[in-house]
Each structure stands twice: as structure tokens, then as C-alpha cells.
Amino acid sequence: MSKAASIAGLIAALLAGGAASATEERGAVTNLPIPRFVSLKAGETNVRRGPSLTHRIDWVYKRRGMPLEVTAEYGHWRRVRDVDGAGGWVHYSLISGVRTVLVEDDMLELHSRPGDNMPVEAKLAVGVIAKLGDCTVDWCEISAGGYEGWAHKAALWGVDAEETRD
Template sequence: MWNFVRAVMLALLVPLAAAAIAQDAPEPRLGAVTNLPLPRFVTLKTSEGNARRGPGLTHRIDWVFTRDGMPLLITAEYGHWRRVEDAEGVGGWMHYALLSGSRSALITADMADLHDSPSEDSTVVLRAQKDVVATLLQCTANWCRLRLAGERGWVLKSQIWGVGKDEILE
């Protein structure tokens, strides 16, 4: 009898436990306007872009980004406006026309070595100082390939900002 009761309880509890686990798994967050993943990286496509306190021209300008090609992180969407942050977490709401889906990376290491292949044993083809912006071409689990000053090279992902920790780009 007890075996029967245990079997019935187990049969009832397993689906409930599976449903509870499924509810705890985070849903991928998508932008309400674009249906693209949030957060996601983009690039400033102008030499100047105002970051406002809220999504609209009537809101006060809190910050002005002045680096064409600078990577930014979109964290929210509202109509034609995107909430963005830079590598330091500074940002605000910007009109989508100021942003590009092309990708760039900001060097965060004091000095980053760009290699000819994704290996620390490979030849260094270029060295980049902190805060240099480069075009992001490709990323593996630990390395990203950049284009900078007409050269291409691989840098450790931990030395740049503008790509997700687990993001792979082909």
C-alpha cells in the first residue's frame, strides 16, 4: 500500500517540480519595439549623440557621446528611443537613428596585444592602448578579432568591452 501511495505522490510531484524549475529559468528578454535581445551591443554612428534623461526631445540632455564608432549597450526600448550605457555605465535615452547595428570594441586593458591567431603563443601584430575603439569582426569563447588602423588581430575577450562574455560572433 505504501509503495502505491509513494508512486502516486511521485507521479504528481515530478511534473510540478519540472514546471517550477522551468518557471525559474530566465526567459530571454526581447525589446518591445524591435523584438531583438536585450541587452545588446550597438555602435554610435555619428560623431556626436545626446543621451537624454527620458525617451523624447523634451527630456533634458544628461550626457553627450562624442566618439564615432563607440560601442554602447542597449538596455531598454521605447518607440524610436533606446536606453544606452557606455563601458562605465553612463548613458541615457538616444534616438535609434544615432545607433548602428555594426559592432565595435573598446580596449579596457592598459595595453592589449593583438595576435595573428587566437593564441597567446602567436605573434603580436599590434598593441592597442586603453580606450582605443576598434571594429569587432569575430569572437570565439575567449578571443575576438579586431580591425584597427588597417591591421587585424586577435585579442583576449577579457581585455575589451563591447561583446558579451558568452557571445560568439562569426
């Protein structure tokens, strides 16, 4: 296929409403979307300056379940960034596809159903790691410490603003 034909195909896809699929970046190793959210499997994870064991360890994560965003792939390594924007390389065996979120608002209310007028089931402190469930446009169902409920998506880190989940 010629370069002109390839560009014409891309333009046709964009005009037909395929903008999201035409521009979505995929990982060269996994073919999964980049960026994407994952969580830490291990209770202690080294974050390295580069994608190999010979690269220096810049710091160590010590919270199992911590949500991270994968921003690149190289062999068995994933470049990640955390809620503070700090990044580095982590071996793929230390991360999981299980989705978690980090509570960013103190005393975040968990409602029985999506809606500010719904009963409050619990309140979560800032920094709590919660398992992510379903998400609507503005709300996500989360669970932590034996409690579950719906929280404002904007108060959570580890889920995209446009993301919906069933």
C-alpha cells in the same frame, strides 16, 4: 491558454534545455535581444534623461563608433549605457548594429590567431575603439587603425563573456 498551462509549458521548456530562449528578454519595439550591444553612428550624440526631445540633455557623446549597450526600448528611443555604466536615452537613428568594442587593457596585444603563443601583429592603447569580428569562447578578432588580429575577450568592452560570433 490558462496561466497554469503557460507555466507548465515554461517548466517543460526549461527541463528540455530551452533555458536560454525561455528567459531571453526581447525589445518591445524591435524584438531584438535586451540587453544588446550597438555602436554610435554619429560623431556627436545627445544623451537625454528620458525618451523624447523634451527631456533634458544630460551629456553628449563625441566619439563615432563608441560601443553602447541597449537596455530598453520605447518608440524611436533606446536606453543605453556605456563602459562606465552611465546611461540615458538616444534616438534610434543615431545608433548602428555594427559591432565595435572598447580596448580596456593598455598595450593590448593583437595576435595573428587566437593563442598567447601566436605572433603579435600590433598593440593597442587603452580606449581604442575597434571593429568586432569573430569571437571564440576566450578570443575576439578585432581591427583598428589598419591593424587586425585576435585579442583576449576579457580585455574588451562591448562583447559578452559568453558570446561567440562567426
